[in-house]
Each structure stands twice: as C-alpha cells, then as structure tokens.
Amino acid sequence: MKSNLVLLVVLLIVCACSSSTDTATQTGTPTYTLIFIDKTRSVNVNKTFVAQKYQQAINDIVDQNIQQKGDQLDVYFIHENTSKARALNVTAQTEREDVSSASPTDREAAETEFGLLLGRERTRIKQQVLQQLMAQNSGASNQETDIWASLPVIQKANETGLSVKVYYLSDMIESVKGSDRRDFQKVPPRDNAQAEEWAKADAEKLKRYTIGSPTITMMLPFEPNASVRENNPAVTQYWQTLFAELGAGNVSED
Template sequence: MKKHWFMLGTMILLSACGGTSSEENKENTETAVTETAPQASKVSTLIFLDKSRSVNEDKDFVEKKYTKVINSLVQEEIRRAGDNIQVWLIHENTAQSKALDLTSQTTLDATEGMSQTDVEAAEANYDLALQRERLNFAKQVLAQLATPNVSKSSEQTDIQASLAAINARVGEGYAVKVYYFSDMVESMKQPGRRDFHKTPPKSTAEADAWAKADAASLKARYPNLSSVEVSIVLPFEPTTSSKVNNPNVSEYWKTFFNEVGVKKVEEKI
C-alpha cells in the first residue's frame, strides 16, 4: 500500500510540475525572490491526519482524493526557504502526536553582477531544487497517511485538541494554514466531551448550539486563532448518504471554528 501511495503521489506532483511553461517558471521565480525578502512572514501549514478507526484511508476514492490534495497543498504552501509543514495525527492523544516537522531550505543564489544567462541558469536551478524538495515533503506526508494506527489510541478521536498546536504555532510568529484530513467525528469518552459516534447532533440548530457552548469554554485558552485559515478534507464521495456523512457534524465544526475566532473555514471538495 505504501508503494502505491508513493507512485500515485509522485505521478500527480510531477505532472503538476511538468505542465509549467518557462514563462510561468520565470514569474514564479520572481514571486519567490520577492517573498524571500526579510519582512515576509513565515508560513506554517499544519496537516492533521485522522488515525482513528472511523476513517478508512485504504478506500480507492479516499486515497486518490487525499493524495491529490496533499500534493497540491505542498506545491502551493512551500514557496521559499523557511516555509514549513507539520503533520499531526488525530486520535486519542492528538496533542502529543506531531509526526513530521519539515522546513524548506531551498534558497536562490545571489545573482547580483551575473550575466542574464547566468541569472536564468541560477533561477532554473532554484526552481528544480524547490520542486525536488516539495516532492520529498509530499512523499513523507503520504507515508504518514499510509501508515495504519494499530494502537489503542485509534479508539477515540480528539479533534478539539488540535487547537493547542495551532495556537502555539501562531504564537511562534507563523502565518498558519490548517488542513484536516478527517471525517470530523469527534469521539471522546471523558465527561464534558462530545462523542459523535454515540450522540451526533440531530439538527443544524443543535449542532450550532453545541458548537457555541464548546467554543465559549475554549476561546480564552487559545487567543491566537484570528489569522488562521482552516480547510476540511472529508473522506466521502459526493453520493455518500447523510447517515454516513452527517451534515450536522460539518455544521458543528464550521460554527465551532468560527466561534473560536479563526479567519476562514472551508470544505475541500
């Protein structure tokens, strides 16, 4: 299974890279050079991979969808030296589950005083090195996605705990984007926590009420979320029934993230 993930991911990423014209490469390089300026913000992309039992990542549809989105986000978010990707695993102990911490080291050599030919060669080498680094990052993320969780931690799903990692990353001076690869079915057995397997919200109104109540008790604890953008990648086909892909669960999380103050919440189709 791992080999299949890597081959599929490599083909998609190389296809995306190979379709770029020389003129586009020049524009992308110029953008990268501009963004490397000292005043530019550091960017960190936090990827949360659901490793609880309710998500079956071996299904062909989920594999293809997740691979495509992961390759795309690596391509989009790794643009310059210092850009970072962290991978966290969602299960019973999400707060302690950081699996990867990858930071781009690719830089463009100084071109001052070079001939135009040498400048173009340096830019081409920079583009190639950056693409190789992106491919390496994508392979590592896909390897985490393909690795099953065989421990007892898979019996519960603590999505709420991801806020601690997000809040801390913003506090370190990063512009943060967050991707959840999950069915978003929170399932914690402790008193005061939600278990959507046992008791899911029955309506939009109930989902909104629960989300607002939960967010109210957490917002003060995580004050750094106002600039954060959240994307949710659900493991469901468009034809999946509402019994499996409960729209009230999605409503809960949209309201919850809005209430704790994040800048933007969207589902990736």
C-alpha cells in the same frame, strides 16, 4: 493494500515531477502548514476513494505551501492523544538567490536552478507525508477522536508569527468520553441549529486557546453520493461555527 500503495507512489512521482517548475514568484512571511491525519477506526485510508483524495490533497498542499526557505510543515495524527502525536516536522531549505543586480540571462538561470531544487525538496516532503498517511494505527488510541486537542497545536503554530494554514484529513467525528465532551458517534447534532448552539457553547470553554486567524480546510473522506447518515452536514456546521468563533480567518470543506 499493496496495489493501492504502489498506485499512490506512482501518482505521487508523476504529480511531483509535473509541479517541479511551479515556483513562487513572490516572497514574504513563511507559511506554517499543519496537516492533521485521522488515525482512528472510522477513517480507512486503504479505501481507493479516500487514498486517492488524500494523496492528491497532500500533493496540492505541499505545492501550494512549500514555496520558499523557512516554510514549515507538521503532520499530527488525530486519535485519543492528538496534541502529543506529531509524526513529522520539516522546514524548507531551498533558498532563492538574490539576482537583483544580475543580468537577465543569469536571473533566468538562477530561477531555473531554484525551481529544480524546490521541486526536489517538495518531492521529498510529499513522500514523507504520504508515508504518514499510510501508516496504520492498530493500538488502543484509535478508539477516540480528539479534534479539540488540535487547538493547542494551532495555538503554538500561531505563536511563531508565521502564516498558519490548517488541514484536517478526517471525518471530523469528535468522539471523546466524558460528560463535558462531545461524542458525535453516539450523539451527533440533529440539525444545523443545534450544531451552532453546541459550537458556541463549546467555544466559550475553548477560547483559552489563542489560535489567531488561520485558514482551515476540512477534507472529508466521503464519496459524493454518501448518505446524510454517513456524512452529516450538521457535524460540518459545528466545526465551521466553532473555528469561526475561535477566530479562524476562513473555514472551508472539501
């Protein structure tokens, strides 16, 4: 575990340094980024493949979405109490100087300074998110996976009026006890048709959450050669259908 963590930190620093000059060329509505990290027993971030995939994902997410002052990023843990499990909340403070009336030389200097400051801020944010990725959850909350509970979190982000982007670092195996809930560990959808049927039925119960039209990316912890039993495509189909029924603008799987 320690060697994996050291490797991740080294990779993080390298990636952060290489992307520090990757700055935005346009400004607009700030972005609200939500990262949901699975902290249940079915996802092991100490596995080399999972750790490297999720570490790279964090680097990419921060570089793509932290572009200007006001961009916000929250990290929530997925477990039995997902909606109350916010682990991190940061807002970008690096501001691009108004150089509309400056000389070309001064504009270039201002852009260079902005790039350096933004790169440093991104590095700090990456390190904070990585710490949450590697945090262990050995408590009783790791027994259930309540992904439905992420919906009120997305609704709250939508109410800010910002552009919302959602990332699930999870196997997406909903597993909650109760006759009105889904437990894909015990009873997964048998095929895409059943997955769509379940998702549409569940969407009717969940439409009380106004999530807007966020982009949603599911980043699964499965290796390319994982079996269908381990990486059930019908589970992915369920979530793609459910999120689309609730209004998501784009839903993808990575």
